[in-house]
Amino acid sequence: MSTVSRADLRRRRDLRFGVGLSLPAVAVVVLLLGYPMGYALYMSGFSWNDKLGSYHPFVGLGNYRDLLVDPAVHRALGRTLYFSVFTVLGGVALAVLIAVLLNVEFRGRTLVRVLLLVPWAVPPVVNGIMWKLIFDGSSGIMNTILLGTGLVDERVQWLADPGLTMNVLVFAELWKLLPFLCLLMLAGLQGIPTNIYKAARIDGANGWQRFRRITLPNLRGPIMFALIVQSMWSLKVFDTIYVLTGGSGGPAEGTTTINFLAYLTTFSNLDRGYGASLAVAAMVLIVLVTLMWVLLLGRRREDREEAR
Amino acid sequence: MPGPALTRRRLLSLSGLALGGVALSGCVSANDPASSGASGGTSEAPLKPGSAPSGEITIVDDNTNKLFQSSTIAAFEAATGIKVKSYSQGNFNDLHDRYATLFAAQDSSVDVVMTWAGWSAEFGQAGWLQELDTSAVPTDLIKPALDAVSWQGKVYGLPKFSSVQTMFWSKPLFEQAGVDPSAAPATWDEFVSTAKSLTSGDRYGYACDIGNAAGAYQNFLRVLLLNGGDMYDADYKPIFNSEQGVQALSNFVDLLQVHKVMDPSSLQITNASDLGDLFAKGGTGMVFNWPFQYAVATGSGSKLDASTVGNGLIPGMSVRSASIDGSEGFAINKFSKNKEAALAWLQFVATEGVQKQIVSQEGWFPVSEPVLTDPASVKALPVLTTYQESTQYATKRWGTPWSSELDQLMSVQIINAMNKKTTPKEALDTLATQTQALVDKYLKR
Numbered sequence: 067m068s069t070v071s072r073a074d075l076r077r078r079r080d081l082r083f084g085v086g087l088s089l090p091a092v093a094v095v096v097l098l099l100g101y102p103m104g105y106a107l108y109m110s111g112f113s114w115n116d117k118l119g120s121y122h123p124f125v126g127l128g129n130y131r132d133l134l135v136d137p138a139v140h141r142a143l144g145r146t147l148y149f150s151v152f153t154v155l156g157g158v159a160l161a162v163l164i165a166v167l168l169n170v171e172f173r174g175r176t177l178v179r180v181l182l183l184v185p186w187a188v189p190p191v192v193n194g195i196m197w198k199l200i201f202d203g204s205s206g207i208m209n210t211i212l213l214g215t216g217l218v219d220e221r222v223q224w225l226a227d228p229g230l231t232m233n234v235l236v237f238a239e240l241w242k243l244l245p246f247l248c249l250l251m252l253a254g255l256q257g258i259p260t261n262i263y264k265a266a267r268i269d270g271a272n273g274w275q276r277f278r279r280i281t282l283p284n285l286r287g288p289i290m291f292a293l294i295v296q297s298m299w300s301l302k303v304f305d306t307i308y309v310l311t312g313g314s315g316g317p318a319e320g321t322t323t324i325n326f327l328a329y330l331t332t333f334s335n336l337d338r339g340y341g342a343s344l345a346v347a348a349m350v351l352i353v354l355v356t357l358m359w360v361l362l363l364g365r366r367r368e369d370r371e372e373a374r
Numbered sequence: 375m376p377g378p379a380l381t382r383r384r385l386l387s388l389s390g391l392a393l394g395g396v397a398l399s400g401c402v403s404a405n406d407p408a409s410s411g412a413s414g415g416t417s418e419a420p421l422k423p424g425s426a427p428s429g430e431i432t433i434v435d436d437n438t439n440k441l442f443q444s445s446t447i448a449a450f451e452a453a454t455g456i457k458v459k460s461y462s463q464g465n466f467n468d469l470h471d472r473y474a475t476l477f478a479a480q481d482s483s484v485d486v487v488m489t490w491a492g493w494s495a496e497f498g499q500a501g502w503l504q505e506l507d508t509s510a511v512p513t514d515l516i517k518p519a520l521d522a523v524s525w526q527g528k529v530y531g532l533p534k535f536s537s538v539q540t541m542f543w544s545k546p547l548f549e550q551a552g553v554d555p556s557a558a559p560a561t562w563d564e565f566v567s568t569a570k571s572l573t574s575g576d577r578y579g580y581a582c583d584i585g586n587a588a589g590a591y592q593n594f595l596r597v598l599l600l601n602g603g604d605m606y607d608a609d610y611k612p613i614f615n616s617e618q619g620v621q622a623l624s625n626f627v628d629l630l631q632v633h634k635v636m637d638p639s640s641l642q643i644t645n646a647s648d649l650g651d652l653f654a655k656g657g658t659g660m661v662f663n664w665p666f667q668y669a670v671a672t673g674s675g676s677k678l679d680a681s682t683v684g685n686g687l688i689p690g691m692s693v694r695s696a697s698i699d700g701s702e703g704f705a706i707n708k709f710s711k712n713k714e715a716a717l718a719w720l721q722f723v724a725t726e727g728v729q730k731q732i733v734s735q736e737g738w739f740p741v742s743e744p745v746l747t748d749p750a751s752v753k754a755l756p757v758l759t760t761y762q763e764s765t766q767y768a769t770k771r772w773g774t775p776w777s778s779e780l781d782q783l784m785s786v787q788i789i790n791a792m793n794k795k796t797t798p799k800e801a802l803d804t805l806a807t808q809t810q811a812l813v814d815k816y817l818k819r
Contacts, residue, residue: 116500117775203639226641312644313467314586318789333471334778
């Protein structure tokens with residue numbers, strides 16, 4: 067009996083010690099993440115427009131009801147969806163393709179792998195400025211190339227049309243995000259035993275069959291992680307839009323995604339209550355999309371049992 | 375007897391309670407009138423000049439003026455004994471959000487902020503700017519400049535310079551196109567005809583900056599006034615979708631789509647500085663821009679000089695001319711702890727001595743009437759003559775608490791009209807409905 071109590075006491079003491087050690091980190095997380103998130107959630111329950119005076123009436127879920135029927139929110143969601151489909155699905159697909167190519171032995175492979183990291187080393191703001199200069203309608207090098215090669219007859223105003231600007235944004239983001247995703251896939255590819263490929267070759271499997279039957283299933287983990295992380299980044303994209311459009315989300319609100327709309331509503335319009343509800347809604351959206359990927363690609367119980 | 379074990383469930387519950395407690399403790403003050411800056415401000419009397427202001431102040435300005443850093447601050451410190459602890463400058467397009475964050479946090483670390491008509495109305499109505507007593511306002515101020523720091527009869531700051539858009543043209547490009555370089559087009563038809571003559575190859579006769587929301591508003595307001603229209607009636611009912619408004623926007627769209635004399639990159643130029651550079655480097659023949667354009671066009675790196683830059687009134691459509699106001703000023707943060715010292719800075723900048731330097735060294739128009747009419751000012755800044763002429767015609771800005779929202783809405787409609795995705799009438803009718811909703815929301819009647 068006394069032996070059990072001593073073990074129990076030791077376990078409790080260890081637990082207390084562990085909790086004590088974790089407390090500073092927990093406090094930092096609570097202060098830096100929990101407090102702002104809680105405060106945003108709180109603000110979203112009020113009609114809190116600073117330009118309407120200091121009295122902010124409690125409206126409960128009123129802001130959320132408003133954003134469900136707000137055409138500006140619907141338009142922003144549509145743009146967010148467009149942007150996310152290309153940057154998440156397109157980005158991950160491209161990353162898998164590039165990683166497979168870079169996994170093949172060839173001369174200069176190390177150099178190519180190093181060069182691949184360059185976009186990742188470029189700060190987001192510099193990335194935005196760079197693409198703004200490249201796609202500038204009057205002096206950008208993109209027009210110079212297209213005119214020089216005869217692909218266009220006159221300068222294209224890339225950043226003057228809402229649709230074209232969104233595509234430039236997608237392109238700029240793909241360029242920025244690909245290195246990370248490629249590295250992730252490359253790491254995944256390194257973990258696949260080569261003897262599986264050898265066995266498949268002996269069995270007569272061609273390249274496509276090896277990719278489909280061996281590479282893809284073994285990359286399920288990295289792909290799921292990439293889809294989750296990239297979905298989060300795409301749904302909260304901000305910096306490139308800000309720099310590319312001079313902080314306007316234009317032209318004609320063409321690059322105003324849901325996160326950028328939350329920013330404009332909060333900081334430009336000073337409607338902090340509605341802006342907070344948009345931010346919370348964006349967070350919920352991110353959680354839902356993450357759950358969707360986990361449910362779609364996560365290992366099912368039967369898979370786990372089979373693996374055992 | 376052993377106490378309750380610290381299970382994972384219990385630990386999570388305790389963490390949740392702690393998190394909730396922290397969140398709630400932070401939230402309590404948000405709706406408490408006593409803690410609100412705005413309410414704190416409303417009960418406070420307008421600021422009067424102090425008998426002997428002292429201490430130190432912090433100023434956050436836009437990057438328009440170099441003079442303050444180079445000489446005005448030293449002169450101010452010597453004259454008043456007040457120390458300028460910090461003077462920093464930021465990009466105009468970024469300052470709004472920086473100020474909004476500062477005010478919302480009730481931050482007192484910045485005493486003086488830069489303002490213009492829109493922000494004076496917006497931040498003033500939010501209760502974030504210190505209202506000034508009439509005794510703090512110099513009597514020699516030019517009215518449009520004072521309007522830039524006022525909203526609904528309350529003065530929230532003092533102007534630092536006046537600014538009105540005028541027309542600038544490149545005399546060498548006029549000569550190349552066979553157009554008389556000594557005279558500006560006096561009517562819109564003449565302007566279009568001249569722009570056509572100037573347009574060749576990659577160079578367009580005219581360029582503007584409608585790439586961001588504020589630019590779209592400014593460019594529309596200007597053509598609206600040039601055609602005799604206006605934004606609102608006396609009760610702030612939107613009237614810009616009148617016949618004059620629709621015709622004005624149609625004429626503006628035609629520059630791009632029909633006459634093809636407007637540089638298409640105008641739709642992505644996001645600030646007046648970039649437009650100024652484009653003109654100075656010979657990228658376009660004519661621009662309507664702020665006074666600083668003269669200094670840029672005659673400065674280093676420009677293809678032009680004082681003898682080759684033309685300046686005159688903006689040609690009107692149904693009126694001879696009109697323009698938009700862009701005067702800027704300084705205001706005092708409502709949460710500042712050094713308000714009297716801050717007011718001393720505002721007043722110092724508006725004095726004749728500083729204003730003369732702003733005219734001669736920076737190329738902006740003065741806020742002081744005696745400096746405006748001083749022949750020495752015109753000698754130092756020839757474009758001041760155009761400003762004096764322009765005072766005979768409508769010059770407005772319509773800074774309101776809903777300026778930010780209106781700029782965004784207008785940007786959508788104007789860009790869509792410019793890209794022929796909607797007609798000018800549809801664009802303005804839609805906009806008028808949206809604007810009326812904003813007026814109803816923000817205007818306390």
